[in-house]
Amino acid sequence: MFKHLAKDIPASIVVFFVALPLCLGIAVASDAPPFAGLIAGIIGGIVVGAISGSQVGVSGPAAGLAAIVLAAIASLGYEKFLVAVVLGGVIQIVFGIARAGVIGYYFPSSVIKGMLTGIGIIIILKQIPHFFGVDKDPEGDFRFNQPDGENTFTEIFNITDSIGWGSTLIAVIALLTLILWSNVLSKKGKFFTLIQGPLVAVVLGIIFYALTTGKSLEISSLHLVNVPIPDGINSFIGQFTFPDFSVIGMPEVWITGFTIALVASLETLLCVEATDKLDPEKRITPTNRELYAQGTGNILSGLIGGIPITQVIVRSSANIQSGGKTKMSAIIHGFLLLICVVLIPVVLNMIPLSVLAAILFIVGYKLAKPSTFKAMWDAGLKQFVPFIVTVIIIVFKDLLWGIGVGLALGIVMTLYQSYKNSHFLHKEDPDQGGPRLKMTLAEEVTFFNKAAIKRELEELPEGTQLELNITKTTYMDYDIIEILQDFKQKAINRNINITLVSERGTLKDPENYFQFFEQEKLHLSDNQRNIS
Template sequence: MGILLIVRQVPFALGMAGDLDTPVGNMPFSLRALTAFAVATVSLDLLASWETRALRRFRLVRLVPAPLAVVLLGIAATLLLDMLSPSLASPAEHRVALPELASIAALSAAIKSADLGPNFAQLLNPDIWRVALTLAVVGSLETLLSLEAVEQIDPKRRPTLPDRELKAQGVGNLIAGAIGGLPITSVIVRSSANVNAGAQSRVSAIVHGILLLVSVFALTGLINQIPLASLAAILIHTGIKLAKPSLFLSVAKQGPGAFAPFIATIIGVLAVDLLFGIALGLAVVVLMVACANLRGPVMFAQHDDHYLPSFRKDVSFVGKVKVKHYLRQIPDRSAVIIDTTRADYIDHDVRDLIDAFVVDARGRGITVEIRQQPHHAKERNGRWLFRNLTAR
């Protein structure tokens, strides 16, 4: 999430909003882009230094959140440049753009003219179902990831309730769709803003929504003066907090089993989107588990003519080849103890393989003892093979 925030906001911090598809040589980069870059740089410096002891000594710094200070700085820079040097000021496409409603009557007229009701005729449109499924999956995944990220930045490390959050999101999306609203989901930006502002309960989300509603209607003109570079700096700073270098080091120390899916997910998210990145990470995990089961589902010990195949926690069908290879190496007139007491799951193909080995051992003079958990024997449905018996 943090890296995705940073990557998506860097173009706005460089003054390239709306120009991402333009060749670099034809890009109107000049002074206005440098202004956006300067605003973003100063904003990042302010965000980084706002929590230092040198500034925390001042009462005003302790009262005003750092993101609000950055927004006010951006508005001041925009208004000042508009008056003194319009050629350096951020153009309209590089600022927040909210529609202005002069009065309640204008709002009422806008609502009446808009087609807000659901169009049930579109239920037969297959594209609607495809988009709806995509929004549901991506929105749910983003909510779960945001909850995990919020838990990491919460000073008290309070646990969240994913089930309740997803239920509330589903009900909210039903209501939003019925009145013509956009789909809603939990996002890390507003959640981190609440945490950084010292929020202690869910009331902060309600207050946050009320403040947004009032601001959209009462402060539209002022909000439209906020340069996108200032907002980009806030989001980049949030992304840096979420994607600390220490996080990469801690995951790397856990070994390839944790680091490989971690890197695969990051690459997928950056290259395509969030859903693809998560799917790629899961695919890497499944592949690594399959390879691990194929490589080492059983340990094979030998002392003279005594052999001890010892099964580990899970033995899936992919381990059948390795088990078969081990059993074929056992010579005639040997003593074999097959230990499955540490195996929580043994695939039926592997069990059948052991059954066949026990039958074959009778004619080869091999003594076989099978040690297993009681529930494994019950799963054989009364068959006489693969029980805690000795075959001679």
Template sequence: MQRVNPIRTLAHYKSGYLRQDLPAGLSVFLVALPLCLGIALASGAPLFSGLVAGMIGGIVVGLLSGSEVSVSGPAAGLAVIVADAITKIGSYEAFLVAVVLAGLIQLIMGLLKAGRFSSFFPDSVIKGMLVAIGLVIILKQIPHALGRDNDYEGEFEFQQLADGENTISEIYRAIETASPGAVVISLTSLAILIVWERTAGRSTRAFFKNFPAALAVVLVGIALNELFRVAMPGWYLGDTAHQHMVQIPTIAVGKSVFSIFDFPDFSILQNPQVYIIGATIALVASLETLLNLEASDRLDSAKRVSSTNQELIAQGVGNMLSGLIGGLPVTSVVVRTTANVYGGARTRMSAVIHGVLLMLAVFLGGALLNLIPLSCLAAVLIMVGYKLAKPAIFKKTYRDGWSQFVPFMVTVVGIVFTDLLVGIALGTVVGIIYVLYTNFQSTFRLNRDGRKVTIEFEKDLYFLSKPQLKEALGTLQPGDEVIIDGSKAPFIDHDIYNMLHDYRETAKVQGINYELRNIALSRRRWSPKAEKLTSR
């Protein structure tokens, strides 16, 4: 595998992959736009704060990132924490100080090389996380595709904050109240995406390969909605202020650009609560980032290995800047990263391009982008979700055996029916249990040849092997000649050691010849002469 070098010259990116990165960046921008706004709304923060976090995540974190394909921005997983923190600390300006502190903590974590902890998550759990995210994207976007936009874009929890529904009941409500205009736009958009992808894969025409399908979908979505306004008013999804449309906040006439920014209130540093909130954000954001980095390496077609420590440093710098100019906390995020990879991105320039486009959208193109129906963007996200959760992935993981399939499925179900972090925790625990179970199934081998019995340790023995070993000793019979050979076990747990020596009394009573060879605590050995205990 090729390791990512986060420090590249501008010439490398100019001469390399800009033709692929530009369409990918545009696709990510179209996906990120409603997500940034929706997550800000779900967090109880100003709408503009989500866009600020998206800009910082794209431009600043994108340039400094330890990954070539990861995309950062505001994360749905932090929405509840942010909303609760704003309430506790009293104001959004005070909360921004906690974001700055969180960035500082992440910067220190990166310098201390804490990124190595990402390797402790089982491979089956990372695979399950990607599939679960794909399923959640599909389930959460179905209501938007049907014209029900009560729930925030970007909310991934099963229990919804916005309207008291859950993921399943929201789909039922959406079917009941489906908007014909939204349904036509979303189905048309899905058809375009499917045909476009197949044509790009088979055709030699450069147009289909270079022009982003997501942009084509957006243009068709706007055109259809405007057609409905003229020809079929009952199907029209509304104007730029309607809930079915993208809603970018615009700068009021006569106001300075800086009027839409919020700045931190550092007087809150006297309140100990701000430090607790900052540490909480830093830990949760770092965990989500490291998990996504593992996932992005799996998705990367070039199979590059990202620098986790460099990523933590990049996230730290990004969060410090985001907090200083009024943005939400930033993390590496799965949905935008997936859209980036499947959009054909080759380098970090696609992430930077998406950040630049977010900035241009706010300051130059807000009125035009507010004409985009959410139903056509829902179609784009549904396609992203399908690529993550293809049925073939379930089949392949099942063929890999129960030790892979069970943690995988626990992760999938946990994320779909709770949230990302709970699902990851459940899958990791189950994965570790399976590893332990599998590992301790083959710690020793029992061979019987008539009355001669050999119990040979194959590897280190820990207390978890005690039940199996105790059961093996229970099969010994009077008159057996037993050898316990520990020459292949550099480490023998104290519980195992005591049990083997305590069994001497049982051997005497039952008339068993009982010999211990090379049985020692830790790496210390008994004398080369074997200890032999015979009882008749």
């Protein structure tokens, strides 16, 4: 864990500056106290980071849960909601014990890439108003339709109404600094690798704010990081909220807890899958251990007033792109959140949100590169369609809808491909005995293939000599056998002769297809035992 501190420490600083406004913004978007988001970020970094088996994943409050948390707080009240968060953590640990961590592996690669790209696009779109210093909505409010009647695009189109020139100027300077640092200076020496561009951009932002205060380019407090500033120990402790366990028997609390556990686990597992794909060293995260870690984090977060935690792709990708190598990066970022919230909240409140928007522009671009769209298009429609649908629905609806629809579409396309590939029909030149056709069935033929096979059989012309080859077939549903059995009488009436070619040889028009395939299955089983 300590071998790569030279890379983990700079990466942790970048993740800290990305996580800080997101922790605050997601809490506000969830109608929770801002301090609750910081609690979740600190626990997600220190506790979950320490327990997790992921080397580059970073956990904290997630935008994907904001709508659920918002509804739960409105329905239950905050203290009762915290009980649901604790229960959700316990249920996640039960999921881990039940070895439910494999669920994430059943999502197609096209959907995972669509999720990453969609999140990247959302990050860029949501940061455009911040970049120009005009957006009053909380950072991390990733919903397309906003409570104020606006949506993502109308907010962007209304930028020209009230551009904050100070915010815009320092954002442009920060963005140019980041590009220069990444593409030029980082290759010039070790100093430019150790000191990361985002840190320089933030320092420039603080200096700019200090120099322009009271002048025409002054940045409004609405467009600065807003960390709560305690007056003392008592004031700091007073920011914590504790759950009301007297309501633990309420069904609504348990339903909310289970919903949080299910959605948080699914979002975490998908982020783990995506993060593992981004990891340059291609390490594999133990998913059941990740559920233990997330469950433990949510229990502790709920006990002291925090909102739910998941592994978050925005922070994780920022960690990877900044050179993070081990879990120390996530842990250190958690300590940085804790130290800064306690010791230097005044300095943090001097950071312009437009500078953080410039940093997130780079993160979003790396997730949604144009080359990704080209690569998915080149991979064919089976990959591109689920990918692009996932992207569109994530941008215009939300993360879980996008993943769900993308997965459903991927399954439909797979079934359609299975429908097409159930058999191969080869037509020979007709002779005096009528046309000769050879139909070779696939390795596995299921009820999904019924329509295709039945259609081909029904369209055979009278007098056809049909050779049905099942030498490659290791599994056949009884639905298919029934089709052949039903077709037998029709074949006689239409003067169609059927020859079966199997592992055991060639058989002319068997009397009973059921009996034939039972014997064929026994024959294949004997062969498999002999091979073993």
